Amino acid sequence: MEALAIRDDMGDKTAVVGANTLQLIAFSIGEQTYGVEITTVREIRAWNGATPLPNTREFVRGVINLRGTIVPIFDLRARFGDGQTSPTKNHVVVVMSVGDKWVGILVDAVSDILTVSRDDIHNVPEGNAIDTELLNGIVTHDSRMVGLIDLHAVVSGAKMDG
Amino acid sequence: MSDLDDFKATYFDECSELLSELEEQFAAIEAGERDADRLNAVFRAIHSIKGGAGAFGFSGLVGFAHAYETLLDYVRDGRVELTDDVVTLCIKANDIVADHVSAAKNGEELPAEYGHEEKVRFDVIARGGSGAGSEDDDMNGEIIEEFDIEFTPVRVELKVDEAEESGEDDAFDAPPLEAAPGSWEVRFTPFRQLYARANDPLLLLRELGVLGEMSVRAVMHDVPALGDFEPFGVYCSWEITLSAPDLTDAAIREVFEFVEGDCEITIVPLGATLSRSVAPAGMPAAAAEPGVADLLALTEDEVADVAARPAAAAAPAVEEEPALSFADLADEIKASAPPRPVAPPPAPKPVAPPKPAPSGEGGEDGGNRSVGVQSIRVDLDKVDRVVNMVGELVITQSMLTQQMDETLRARYTELVRGLEVLAQTTRGLQDSVMAIRAQPVKSVFSRMPRLARELATKTGKRIKLETIGENTEIDKTVIEQLSDPLTHMIRNSADHGIETPEKRRAMGKSETGTIRLSAEQAGGNILIVVEDDGAGINRERVLQLARDKGIIAPDITPTDEQIDQLIFAPGFSTADAVSDISGRGVGMDVVLSNIKKIGGSVHVRSWTGKGSRVTLRLPLTLAxxxxxxxxxxxxxxxxxxxxxxxxxxxxxxxxxxxxxxxxxxxxxxxxxxxxxxxxxxxxxxxxxxxxxxxxxxxxxxxxxxxxxxxxxxxxxxxxxxxxxxxxxxxxxxxxxxxxxxxxxxxxxxxxxxxxxxxxxxxx
Known part of the structure; x- marks a missing residue:
């Protein structure tokens, strides 16, 4: 049942390669690989600094100028609770659209584009709330585990409480 | 289908402009400026609203606007006196027209009897004023139920002489031409474009037949031999005699109004010779006339212009008319156009002759109305895009200038000069672009008098609304955000500020409370001030309530000024009883949040027993x-x-x-x-x-x-x-x-x- 629900969730915004396949942009944080659906990605750019935003949580790295619009940058490592990334020129910002907003996700590197079958998407094992909250599912590719990022969850709760 | 929707959207846009024009004109008329220009502007506005409504089939609006227009027409030519009562009725009528328009816009139906009372009053006043206007009325009433885009100004303009010389009440709108009314000879020569526009002479003739007894003779002598017969040629014309008691040439002309310009029409009283009517002058002038479709696209003034032209062209055709020829008419008007003292307000009988648009330009400079201004409608999005781009340009330019250090300056003098010119040009460009978005605050201010009237009626108070500086210009986006705050502020003034007449009398104030709405530019800001001469803020009650509602801690003693500002706190309301005007606790906090949203600030000052003043400080532009x-x-x-x-x-x-x-x-x-x-x-x-x-x-x-x-x-x-x-x-x-x-x-x-x-x- 749950797997079905995920498929429905993703199906409406997928440019379908085959009826039952999904294309992902895979990127790494440390040793781990994560993926987002390719259709949500707008652009990939090198880290070039960001203007810090006061009164926000530590995973909000600040805002950048993307051709005249201001786009917030989220530090995915910090979002997972592993502390802030110390970014270099080699770090990468993946700009994506979430709903009608554009956001950037700071990751270590972008690896490749994966084509996976929807049938291969597994549920996130219950246990840790962070995992189930931030991941939509898990898929195996070349015997690597790829976590499917739930963008809506990643960008929520950015403001400091109080 | 979507085309029609586009037209409708344009029509409603125009309606809202016309309605605010009405509001403005009546504000002046109420203040005693009862000159003919204002009346004409009012008439034009109502007429335009009605015309469009007819085209879209908003029958309720057409019906009401028509009745209103009839009254205005009577007022305009002096048959009805513009007394204070009539003005009040007209203002009420404007509101009803506005309601009809908004109902039509939202696709709602107003109850059939809505505005009926006023309609009846129009009728009573109109009849009372004209004595014998019934025939005219009934006839119009019939026709108007269907499509009506009549150009009544023509009729009036031709009667200038009459209105001038007779002056008395008995000037029942009959020029000497119609002294023996009833029998007319009409010659109707269609041009080729009449057929091209899918008009059928037969329908026109049938419609004429409704007016009275008719006989028609087709003039066939131009029909060529079959061999020369050109399939799309026009060879036939008609001579018609019509007779009915009280039949006017205007009524006949009305039948032809849709084909005006597509045919030649001469109308003469029976007995006058038709032979001269085939005046060569008529041809070229008429041929140049735009068709009905074009007419629809014309502006008001142009319409009046076009409407006047055929009449002028036809003038030489009729014996008595040379006296009214267009040139003479223009002279006549020029003579009377300079701001001569208008008759005393209560009895503006000798109304200045309505000016035909073409010659009227010279005389209109007296008013500050933007009659001659040409404008186009542009999607605001497009303007915004330009504004944004210019903004980027300004920044890039300033960045370039910053990059120029001393060594560069010394080396590339030409480049420096170029940059300086660029800086000036961008600044100029920026100012011009901002000017595109700037609009006079009038567009919001003009909605307020109606609000004040309604509030006065609901509260039983007497309220006068004064507006000052309504030509102050602000960025359009700022203006859009201004409507709600102003509404709330005026509501608040009327509900909480202004006292009842009895109370005011007891306090030695005039019974009518004044709310003054003003706008001025102060440096880089616009100040909008809403002032009233009411009771001022009841600080004790405000403080008490704020404490009761937990807005302010019990142990804090705020200053008077701080107490005044409390009225902007969310959920705060001092009304003893929740009325439908204000008192639900939303309102003043809306003012604050709206104004803050656009980067402005709000400040209130109050003087117990003397009134209060709310000042909005707004940025000139948001961009x-x-x-x-x-x-x-x-x-x-x-x-x-x-x-x-x-x-x-x-x-x-x-x-x-x-x-x-x-x-x-x-x-x-x-x-x-x-x-x-x-x-x-x-x-x-x-x-x-x-x-x-x-x-x-x-x-x-x-x-x-x-x-x-x-x-x-x-x-x-x-x-x-x-x-x-x-x-x-x-x-x-x-x-x-x-x-x-x-x-x-x-x-x-x-x-x-x-x-x-x-x-x-x-x-």
Whole structure:
């Protein structure tokens, strides 16, 4: 049942390669690989600094100028609770659209584009709330585990409480 | 289908302009300026609304507008006196027309009897005024039920002489031509385009037949032999005699109004010779006339113009008419056009002859109406795009200028000169673009008199609304945000401020309360002030209520000014009973939030027993902001220049400690709350405290606040970018902007910082 629900969730915004396949942009944080659906990605750019935003949580790295619009940058490592990334020129910002907003996700590197079958998407094992909250599912590719990022969850709760 | 929707949208746009024009005209008329120009403008507005409504089949609106128009027509030619009662009725009628329009716009149906009472009153007044106008009325009534885009001005213009010389009441709208009314000879010669526009002479003739007894003779002698017969040629014309009691030539002309310009029509009283009527002059003039479709697209004045032309062209055809020829008419009007003293308001009998548009231009310069201004409608999105791009251009230009260091300057003098010219041009471009978006506040102000009237009726108070400075121009986006706050403020003044007539009398004030709405430009800001001469804010009650509702802690004793500001707190309302005017506790906080949203501030002052004044301070434009660029930690921040009073080095500033551990700044004997921005935003700073700077800012209600920043970089112009577009609102930050080097700088929300600081201290 749950797997079905995920498929429905993703199906409406997928440019379908085959009826039952999904294309992902895979990127790494440390040793781990994560993926987002390719259709949500707008652009990939090198880290070039960001203007810090006061009164926000530590995973909000600040805002950048993307051709005249201001786009917030989220530090995915910090979002997972592993502390802030110390970014270099080699770090990468993946700009994506979430709903009608554009956001950037700071990751270590972008690896490749994966084509996976929807049938291969597994549920996130219950246990840790962070995992189930931030991941939509898990898929195996070349015997690597790829976590499917739930963008809506990643960008929520950015403001400091109080 | 979508075309029709487009037309409808345009029509409703125009309606709202016309309705505000009506409001404006009647404001002047009510104030005693009862000259013919104003009446004509009113008439034109109603006529246009009616015309469009007819085309779209809004029958309720057409019916009401027609009745109203009839009354206006009578007023205009002096048959009905423009008494105060009539003016009041007209103003009421404007409101009803507005309701009809908005109902039509929303696709709603108003109850059939809506406005009926007024309609009846129109009739009573019209009949009372004209004595014998019934025939005319009934006839119009019939026709109007269907499509009606009549050009009544023609009829009136031809009667200028009459109105002038007869002056008396018995001038029952009959020129000598119609002295023996009833029998007419009409010659109708269609042109080719009449058929091309799918008109059928037969239908026209049938319609004529309805007017009275008719005989028709087809003139066939031009029909060629079959061999020369050109299939689309026009060879036939008709001679018609018509007779019916009281039949006027205007009524006949009305039948032909849809084909005006597509045919030649001569109408003469029976007995006058037709032979001369085939005047060569008629041809070229008429041929140049636009068709009905074009007419629909014309503006009011042009319509009057076009409508007048065929009449002029036809003039030589009729014996008596040379006296009314167009040139003479124009002279006549010129003679009377200079602002001659208009008849005393109560009895403007000898109404100045309505001016035909073409010659009227000379005489219209007296008014400040924008009659001759040409305009186009442009999607606001397109303008916004230009504004944004110009904003970027300004920034790029300033970045280029900054890049020029001394060595470059010395080496490339031509380049420097070019940059200087570029700077000037961009500045000019920016001003022009801003001017496109600027609109007079009139467009919102003009909605307020109606509100005041309705409030007066509902509350039983007597309220006069004065507006001042309505030509002050502000950015359109600011204006759009102004309507709700103004509505609430005026409601509040009417409901809580102005007292009942009895109370006012008892206090020795005039029974009519005055609400004054004014707009003026003050530096880079626009001040909108709503003042009333009512009771002022009842501070005791306000304080009591604020305490009851937990808006303010019981142990705090605020100053009078602070109490006044409490009325803007959300959920605050002092009305004893919840009325449908105000008192639900939403209202004044809407004012505050709306105004804040557009970067303005609100300030209220009150004098017990004498009245209160709410001042809105608004930015001139939302697109470009003059700012001071400062550094906090390693990040660039900008502070709006309009809020900065002065800056100074920390080493020279006079700080004092307060028990909370914070600092206050002493400036010229005043103690000012101090906010260390780095500390507040939790940004690390290595700057020596003495090398830091104080930026003294002024916020709402002249409250000052001192911001401590690490460095001051300079002044510049920036384009405001929204943070919320891709993120969400951040406390203490009003938005972002992009600097010349491509980095993002955040705009400090001075007012917001102050408020959150309070929070923190309180917590």
């Amino acid at each position: 470009v902001l003059d700012v001071m660029l400062v550094k906090v930690g390693d990040s660039p921040y900008v502070v709006p220049l309009s809020s900065i009073v002065e800056t100074m080095q920390c080493s020279r500033a006079n700080f004092e400690r307060v028990p909370s551990g914070g600092q206050v700044l002493q400036v010229r004997g005043e103690y000012v709350q101090t906010i260390d921005v780095a500390q507040r935003f939790e940004l690390p700073t290595q700057t020596d405290p003495d090398d830091r700077f104080v930026v003294l800012c002024e916020t709402e209600g002249s409250q000052k606040v001192a911001l401590v920043v690490d460095d001051i970089i300079g002044q510049q112009q920036v384009v405001i970018k929204s943070l919320e577009e891709n993120f969400e609102r951040v406390d203490g930050i009003a938005g972002g902007t992009i600097l010349g080097d491509g980095n993002v700088a955040l705009i400090v929300d001075v007012q917001g910082l102050r408020a959150t600081q309070f929070h923190k201290n309180a917590a």
